[in-house]
Amino acid sequence: MTGGTIARVPGALPLIGHTGAFLKSPLEFLKGLSAHGELVELRFGRKRVLVVCDPDLTQEMLRRDRVYDKGGPIYDRMREAAGNGLATCPSRDHRRQRRTIQPAFHHSRLPGYARTMTEVIDEAVRGWDGPEVDLCHETRSIASSVLLTTLFGTAFAPEARDALARDLETILRGGLRRAVLPEALSALPTPANLRYQRARRRARGMMADLIRAVRAGDGSGDSLFATLVNQHGAGTGDLPMTDEELVDQAITMYVAGTETTAGVVCWALHLAAQHPQAGRRLADECRSVLGHRAATWEDLPHLPYTRQTLLEALRLNPPGWLITRLTTTDDARLGDHAVPRGSTIVYSAYLLSRLPARYEEPEHFAPERWAPGTMGAKVPDGVFGGGARKCIGDEYALIEGVLMLATITARWDVRTAPDAPKRPHLPALTLNPTRLMATVTPAAAPDGSR
Numbered sequence: 019m020t021g022g023t024i025a026r027v028p029g030a031l032p033l034i035g036h037t038g039a040f041l042k043s044p045l046e047f048l049k050g051l052s053a054h055g056e057l058v059e060l061r062f063g064r065k066r067v068l069v070v071c072d073p074d075l076t077q078e079m080l081r082r083d084r085v086y087d088k089g090g091p092i093y094d095r096m097r098e099a100a101g102n103g104l105a106t107c108p109s110r111d112h113r114r115q116r117r118t119i120q121p122a123f124h125h126s127r128l129p130g131y132a133r134t135m136t137e138v139i140d141e142a143v144r145g146w147d148g149p150e151v152d153l154c155h156e157t158r159s160i161a162s163s164v165l166l167t168t169l170f171g172t173a174f175a176p177e178a179r180d181a182l183a184r185d186l187e188t189i190l191r192g193g194l195r196r197a198v199l200p201e202a203l204s205a206l207p208t209p210a211n212l213r214y215q216r217a218r219r220r221a222r223g224m225m226a227d228l229i230r231a232v233r234a235g236d237g238s239g240d241s242l243f244a245t246l247v248n249q250h251g252a253g254t255g256d257l258p259m260t261d262e263e264l265v266d267q268a269i270t271m272y273v274a275g276t277e278t279t280a281g282v283v284c285w286a287l288h289l290a291a292q293h294p295q296a297g298r299r300l301a302d303e304c305r306s307v308l309g310h311r312a313a314t315w316e317d318l319p320h321l322p323y324t325r326q327t328l329l330e331a332l333r334l335n336p337p338g339w340l341i342t343r344l345t346t347t348d349d350a351r352l353g354d355h356a357v358p359r360g361s362t363i364v365y366s367a368y369l370l371s372r373l374p375a376r377y378e379e380p381e382h383f384a385p386e387r388w389a390p391g392t393m394g395a396k397v398p399d400g401v402f403g404g405g406a407r408k409c410i411g412d413e414y415a416l417i418e419g420v421l422m423l424a425t426i427t428a429r430w431d432v433r434t435a436p437d438a439p440k441r442p443h444l445p446a447l448t449l450n451p452t453r454l455m456a457t458v459t460p461a462a463a464p465d466g467s468r
């Protein structure tokens with residue numbers, strides 16, 4: 019190698035390398051890596067893995083998406099669940115897919131999606147009867163209904179939507195599990211694997227029917243898929259997407275967009291409950307703007323602290339805590355460093371969000387960091403990726419997150435125990451809690467009434 023040296027992280031043991039230290043405490047392990055350099059090398063058995071420990075170098079890598087392409091074992095396994103959709107396809111297929119899908123996320127579409135979000139959130143949160151709720155379950159169920167309604171439109175019968183949501187949940191859980199399990203275990207005819215295969219067949223069949231209905235123009239004119247079907251290829255010369263490809267995209271959106279958004283709202287509610295001063299400020303904002311009603315698109319500019327709280331929760335608990343790329347060329351350089359072809363490179367929003375050079379007291383929950391004009395970046399480093407593969411649903415997610423957090427906070431006082439979030443057993447694909455029990459009581463309106 020020429021140029022800057024890639025630092026070898028000390029502590030590699032014979033045969034296993036850093037595997038033991040990583041598995042013992044993955045998050046603590048990640049946090050310690052930046053002390054060794056901006057680009058460092060780990061060993062997992064015989065496999066070498068590079069980790070980028072600097073936000074600018076991370077963005078440089080993400081911008082060069084043909085050199086540092088999607089790949090590696092996790093993406094290969096995710097492809098099994100989500101097909102060759104936007105999030106998992108290699109860069110050679112990506113430009114066409116992104117051009118086709120981007121109009122569905124254009125700014126002009128967001129107010130319409132926000133209307134759906136408000137309706138779903140309003141109905142769900144109104145139905146809570148307390149005093150105990152699992153916020154994980156509630157936020158996932160909201161995010162799931164929002165996503166399916168925005169994808170396919172309201173012409174979709176609620177019972178069919180619930181059945182599809184159940185199958186997609188099975189695919190999501192199964193896909194996440196299978197991505198981190200040894201391949202041989204995924205092929206065994208265990209009850210979980212058979213359930214996954216059945217759910218996958220049923221969900222794909224049902225989504226293919228929905229897509230045919232959208233193509234036939236059944237009145238779901240405002241849905242995300244109606245935009246895809248009606249605008250594809252317009253002016254670009256791209257081939258239209260087949261039904262099969264559209265089903266892959268629908269599964270991709272579901273996997274990428276439900277648990278991520280729900281998880282960050284859970285963390286925000288928990289962190290606000292654990293930090294009384296920030297919690298009070300959040301509640302004051304939401305209740306003075308909304309009273310007890312649900313938040314809408316028009317309220318968004320009046321809920322800045324709610325957005326800041328969400329961003330800070332996202333910084334502390336980014337769902338995509340470990341994401342990989344595969345180096346595809348011989349002469350790749352990253353900053354000053356030569357990177358061999360075939361190298362797996364990890365970027366981690368969790369690691370970047372804890373850099374002391376970037377964030378004062380990085381472990382401290384401080385929504386004030388995100389006050390307009392305070393931070394250079396508008397969102398925490400790396401939480402939505404970057405370059406051509408940047409999250410296509412970033413604004414959609416932040417809007418949904420703010421509407422959900424504000425509506426819940428306006429209507430309910432939420433209390434959680436410090437150890438309430440049950441974290442997944444790492445290494446899992448996301449940091450989202452699997453359960454978050456909370457005590458909820460109706461909130462007092464600004465005039466003291468309940």
Ligand code: HEM
Pocket residue numbers: 104105106116270271274275276278279282336337338341342400401402403404406407408409410411412414415416
């Ligand atoms: C807080 C919520 C969310 C977070 C933190 C998040 C995070 C991310 C990240 C880090 C990536 C880049 C992955 C990589 O570099 O390999 C990504 C990509 C993606 N996200 Fe999100 N996401 C969120 C919500 C959503 C939503 C709501 C949708 C859809 C409605 C969505 C759809 C996608 C898609 C399709 C991609 C792939 C984009 C491409 O490769 O062109 N995400 N997301």
